[in-house]
Amino acid sequence: xxxxxxxxMNGELMPLEDARLHPLSLAVTYAATVFEGVxxxxxxDSGRFALFRLDDHLRRLQVGMKLMRFDGGYEAEYLxxxxxxxxxxxxxxxxxxxxxxxxxxxxxxxxxxxxIGFTAAVMPRxxxxxxxxxxxxxxxxxxxxxxxxxxxRIKTTANYVNARLAAHQARVDGYDGAxxxxxxxxxxxxxxxxxxxxxxxxxxTPSTDSNILESITRxxxxxxxxxxxxxxAEVRTIDRSELYFAEEAxxxxxxxxxxxxxxxxxxxVGNGKVGPLTDRLRQDYFDLVRARTSDHPEWRTLI
Ligand SMILES: Cc1ncc(COP(=O)(O)O)c(C=O)c1O
Numbered sequence: 001x002x003x004x005x006x007x008x009m010n011g012e013l014m015p016l017e018d019a020r021l022h023p024l025s026l027a028v029t030y031a032a033t034v035f036e037g038v039x040x041x042x043x044x045d046s047g048r049f050a051l052f053r054l055d056d057h058l059r060r061l062q063v064g065m066k067l068m069r070f071d072g073g074y075e076a077e078y079l080x081x082x083x084x085x086x087x088x089x090x091x092x093x094x095x096x097x098x099x100x101x102x103x104x105x106x107x108x109x110x111x112x113x114x115x116i117g118f119t120a121a122v123m124p125r126x127x128x129x130x131x132x133x134x135x136x137x138x139x140x141x142x143x144x145x146x147x148x149x150x151x152x153r154i155k156t157t158a159n160y161v162n163a164r165l166a167a168h169q170a171r172v173d174g175y176d177g178a179x180x181x182x183x184x185x186x187x188x189x190x191x192x193x194x195x196x197x198x199x200x201x202x203x204x205t206p207s208t209d210s211n212i213l214e215s216i217t218r219x220x221x222x223x224x225x226x227x228x229x230x231x232x233a234e235v236r237t238i239d240r241s242e243l244y245f246a247e248e249a250x251x252x253x254x255x256x257x258x259x260x261x262x263x264x265x266x267x268x269v270g271n272g273k274v275g276p277l278t279d280r281l282r283q284d285y286f287d288l289v290r291a292r293t294s295d296h297p298e299w300r301t302l303i
Contacts, residue, residue: 001093008082008120013089019119026112027103031158034064035101037254038255040087040097040303041289049087049096050300052289054080056216064154067104071114071222074102079118085118096259097125097255101157105265125255130176134262134274137242137253138175139189140166144188144211152211163191179243179264182211187238193253194266195216197246197269198235198277203233203253209267210237217252217285220299224284227295248275250282258282 006013026032039050057265058076065073083098090096098120104134105117129135142165145152150159162180170178179195180188187206189195194215196205203225225233244248246269248263258281260274269275287293291300 001256002090002094003124004090006086006089008086010117011078011082011168013085013252014123020117021103021105021117022107024107025103026108026110027101027105027117027157030110031156031161032068032070032112033103033157034061034068034070035099035155035157036061038083039254039264039289040092040096040098040122040149041291042092043291043302045188046302048302049092050289050291050302051083051098053216053220053299054083054301056219059154060092060214060216061100061102064156065116067154068122068156069113070102070104070116072116074118074121078111079120080301082118082120083122086122087303090122092122092272094123094124096122103157109234113238122226128256128259130259131257132274134174134260136263136266137179137249137251137261138170138173139243140169140178140180140228141177141179142166143183143294144171144180146183147209148209152213155210155213159192168227185240186210187240187243188208188212189215193251193256193259196221196250196252197238197243197244198248198275199242201277203277204233204238204240205233207235210244216259217254220285220288221252221258223279223296224281224288228280228284246270248278258285271296 007016007019021113038057098222100120106115124208166178182188188210189212229283251259260278
């Protein structure tokens with residue numbers, strides 16, 4: 001497996017082990033950081049990489065920088081050029097995953113707004129565990145953050161304290177993963193992925209007022225479900241008790257891709273096996289990201 005040798009800070013390539021950030025920076029002290037994870041799928045026929053929905057990731061990053069009141073910012077074109085330089089410099093020969101972080105590297109008090117800096121890293125990322133067999137979820141007693149407290153809609157590092165607490169509770173309790181509820185007890189999302197379920201044959205996912213990240217993969221699934229079935233999915237609040245009526249369920253996200261869920265709170269989802277709709281949507285997703293279909297070429301940035 002290839003290993004990255006070079007990382008980029010503020011546009012400059014350097015050996016991975018030379019990357020440094022001041023411990024008193026606002027990035028470290030107050031988690032004043034927004035970030036994105038972007039997958040680059042290796043296309044064996046051409047040797048090129050398809051970055052999936054890069055423009056959408058960079059758009060979300062821009063809103064994050066704005067909401068966090070960062071000084072200045074970085075143009076999407078510039079960041080695209082940086083990611084291109086980084087992947088070429090590291091010469092991966094299989095799928096790769098980018099992590100792009102923008103933060104306040106300046107030191108100071110809480111409301112300091114700059115100077116800002118960025119780090120881009122590229123690394124190998126395997127197919128997540130449980131992708132083939134399905135995973136167990138436990139409903140967490142940690143509530144998902146509220147929008148008017150620490151908005152889950154933006155991908156800020158600070159939100160992952162909440163996510164880690166839920167992930168660790170799930171691990172201690174013997175589940176493969178956690179599912180979090182909103183403060184009023186509706187289904188929200190998993191620590192690093194969004195949630196879908198199937199009931200009476202229909203695909204359902206929590207609406208964006210359920211304190212979720214506006215996930216790009218969720219949008220891909222909603223779009224493809226409509227295109228494949230001719231029907232829109234149901235996007236609405238989901239009560240906790242409705243989880244136990246699910247015939248199928250899965251998590252989705254850039255890093256997690258599509259992960260079937262086969263039990264929730266130790267109760268089987270449907271027959272406890274990976275469901276047919278989940279399987280179909282998963283295969284379709286991999287055809288899209290790996291450019292095995294000509295559909296949605298606008299979602300793939302080729303480098
Ligand atoms: C909290 C959370 N929800 C959902 C997702 C999925 O988002 P996306 O599909 O944009 O990667 C992620 C992954 O980044 C996440 O961290």
